[in-house]
Amino acid sequence: MHSTNYVNTFIEVAEDTAAAAATVPPERATPSVAELTFRMIADAPYRHTSDDVVFGVWARRRGVPEADRTAARETFFAKGQPCLRSSDLGKRYGWGIHADAEGRVALVALGSPEYATLAAGRAPDGTTVTVTRAMRSRR
Template sequence: MATHTTNYRATFIEVAEDCPTDHATEPPAGDPPTIAALQYRLIAEEPYAHTSDDVVFAVHALRRGMDPDDSAAREEFFSKGQPCLRSSPLGKRYGWGILSDEQGRVALVARESQTYAALAADPALGHTRAMRSRRAPR
């Protein structure tokens, strides 16, 4: 069975062009927790501990009452393509850049920080943006 991945390596996912905030904010927790809140908690509490695949599958599993450590369910989940963290509300709505290190492990970077500005200008990193929430005007 072919496996797909959402992982980036040595890449900075910058905030979407149409992100409505000029500073990073923690997503509201909600009950049940939103995708944004779960992603935020997983990444913010343990920066560089999880890959994008880890985060994407854990959120999927938690929202469906599954065990995030179920390797068979994870293999089945990634047997087809899944949206990567470019589609995350963290970069689209809440003002967080997402940095993937050389091993694909991720950390959050607040868009108003000096670290964000330095990473956005770093030619040694791959660069992409979070997906826009709306279509670009024609």
């Protein structure tokens, strides 16, 4: 079974982002992947793992019934899936993503003191975090 989870890691915004500050993805009639990902993490910081978010967004967009989600999740992660480094939150909207020691994720706004601390390799509790970047939009 594949996983997209990170532990004690901070995903900085992409180096080629146009974002000067964090912005909320715009609401649409049919919510975008970025909007659903943002809402799921922002509404429950440090509650979900990356796997929970990636699968939850996929399942919602495809209308997978709650009763079928356990089996669908196993099938979904039977092959590799893109992780949150490829999310538009870090590529377009200026959001860093912190995964704690249990792999649960939270959003961190570009330009905030928390962002600077995490980008320097320190978690809010003082522990060391691995710092990586969101994937570039262009080659």
